[in-house]
Amino acid sequence: MTTVDQATVRRTELSVVDPTTGEPVGTLPTAGENEVVDAVSRAHAAQAGWAATPAEQRGAYLHAMADALAGAAEELAELNRRETGKLPADCRGGIEAGIGTLRQYAELGPVHRGHSLRGNDLAADYTVTRPRGVVAALTPWNDPVAVAMGLIGAALVTGNTVVHKPSERNPHLGLRLGEVLSSALPENVLVTVTGAGDVGRMLTADERVNVYAHVGSTATGRDIARAATGTGAHVIRENGGNDALVIDETVDPAWAASQAAIGCFVNAGQICTSVERVYVHRAIADEFLTALEAEADAWTNAETPQPVVDRPHRDLVHGQVTAAVEAGAQLVTGGQLPDGPGAHYPATVLTSCTPDMEIMREETFGPVAPVQVVDSFDEGLERAADDRYGLAATVLTTRLDRALRAVNGLKVGTVKVNNVFGGAPGGAAQPHGDSGEGFGYGPELLDEMTTTSVVHLEFPQSPDNGEQR
Template identity: 75%
Template sequence: MTAVQQTGAHPTEITVLDPNTGQAVGTVRAAQARDVTTAVSSALAAQPEWARTPAEERGTRLHAMADALAGAAEELAELNHRETGKTLEDSRGGIEAGIGTLRQYAELGPLHRGHSLRGDALAADYTVTRPRGVVAALTPWNDPVAVAMGLIGAALVTGNAVIHKPSERNPHLGIRLGEVLSAALPDGVLQTLTGAGETGRMLTAEPRIDVFAHVGSTATGKDIAQAAAMTGAHVIRENGGNDALIVDEGVDPTWAAAQAALGSFANAGQICTSVERIYVHRAVADDFVTALKAEAERLNASESSQPLVDHAHRDLVHQQVVGAVAAGAQSLVGGAVPDGPGAHYPATVLVDCTGDMTIMSEETFGPVAPVQVVGSFEEGLEHAAADRYGLAATVLTPRIDRALSAVAELGVGTVKVNNVFGGAPGGSAQPHKDSGQGFGYGPELLDEMTTTSVVHLEFPQLSRERA
């Protein structure tokens, strides 16, 4: 649980409880208005010299950040586990991913360059890229190190200064992460501000910030975009999703159920691209549901399941489950708040779901697999495409023509065929619709963090005296 203590207009403290045990992790001070002003001023003062630093040296600094992150991996993994409930194994995996991301940007940054243009034979035409200035990176709690390293790494290696606001659900991790990374950088180039929504609002009201890079909820992302429209800041945001899984006839239903369980239950369903709704072909539905039920029961019987991030989030997940059952869905596994400390919630399988249920139309972000049976692949595709979100979707099918139809019809940033979490390194997608805007990962993120100028250069006409 995260508790925000408030005095007067602004929250002053954030207390975090371990979602595994319910015991206090600690209390941190929330940034106030003068902290935001000071951080922006420091970033503005440090950024020009950082931008003048040769790109190769900036890359070397990112490698040093990666080394420092590796050295603090166990400490940070433990903080992640205690604040968010993420397992130690997954926490270590997220840190390893963050280290890899920093090293990728350390190599890609010096190669990020402009283009030569074809013009007059006696002139030179080319483009140059420039850092945008000060980047505010607002990052989430569900994979706090890996996500932050993408935004921070791309911003720094292109010559921007960064103000990082980690989620209020993992402030201790955010503070320590900032200390570890900033030790490899000049003063003022990377700063950390802790706080909840009020701190974010103070940041987005700051006209001196040039970029807002946000990963988090759609509601918060829209607020940031609206605020940035007033200040002129560039916005990159990956927001909520309601990712569909289509299970076609002809696939092995046991394999498909394992894919669905991985997509729905991994990290307690708290992954940006978790499977949020399932459309299964009637021809394989019975065997698929039986196998999915067994997957959920196996997970619930194990001792390795993790809690949701806090009680407030668990309440939201459970509310959607209860609402679906009240509207006619049947809970085959789970669906009840367990006794005991912490914010645990069981892997849950719902059947007889329909599109008018909130659990099918909105992001749940919990370990819930809601299933709707469809009569054809085309019907499943139609349901999957009819959604206000556009983050990702998965299709399990033995037919290439149906896979290509899904690519053509699904208005999402990432279409995965026959693997719920498949993807090559460096992949970068643009979220569609209410899921956000801009490239949030990969080489294209370097473009988001920079502006481009076109240069035309030719000989002047010399004076007669000099001629």
């Protein structure tokens, strides 16, 4: 049996505070080395039997998982709200998205197929797909159910077993989610472990884990990729982004401001593809900034404003804003730490930002809209493309030629035109640069979770006359 190459890790605890009220949510123990090894052992032992289960039956199990998730939706949504501060409607929406994803993979998995190639009259090549084995799914806190259902659903329906480590920021939700889903599955097909980075490192040190599927920070993603060079595991990772919004002078500035506000402030700016930097044409910049200030103030003064996930994260967001102002950015609105409990942060707009500022170079992951005014669409496009990340980007324009230039010029996984969160159901994206590797979601994720073997089938020749028989 493979064991992790490190000293036994003493069990610690995860304590979570409600970022809306500042009140404790609860405390859970983290998995120690023995628990992590045992989790992998159980998933490894169950994998061959699960892989032998007919694909149609695995799809039926995913439908049962979706039913179980629907039955526990209110309980899970409340845990999500308390641990991450997401608004109740968003919590329920994430669970509904997760249910839909499971049902989608329940149907796609059984028809996941290979290819064939005709040789001579009595010969043919074809491909068969096989599960990779044990998948370590390491999922984030910002949309914890929907993201997890994508990775877990695709892994299970293709015959892999899963060890799931939810984020240490939502361990109560993650543990309960595992109980709900496992109730619809054969034993040990899905195993949940709680913990922080040390538990993730133990999982990725175990050579019996065949896939590392990670959604989270770029720093953690790099560590996971390095671990895979030692174990040979396949890596799928969606990591940080610094998504740009480029605004052409041909669009209505008030509409552009509403798009920027959605991109920057929804879920307190804590979406993987949130807008992180804005480039607006000088011809409409004044009207745009006036409208964006009004949008930001409306978000801040909403009846139920959403906090960021916790106070340490709020400190990081505020630190970037403060550093930008000290470097010459102008604060249009927001940017002040509020009084009171919890981890609230106002929707913030900055202008006069420059490319050398950290807030334009790195992911903020908070409700902040840093704006740079540009003299042309091409300048905005050039600024947007000058980035080490490659998750997504958006352009707002009425001109088709400029939209097509953006598609060609932005080396990112998803280019969105005239909708900051646009995308068809079942879509997939392949992050570029420091934003990750491999396809996440959609039918392409089934390919990531499987390997392919080519079969050449031909009838033997007769030893007597060389004729085929």
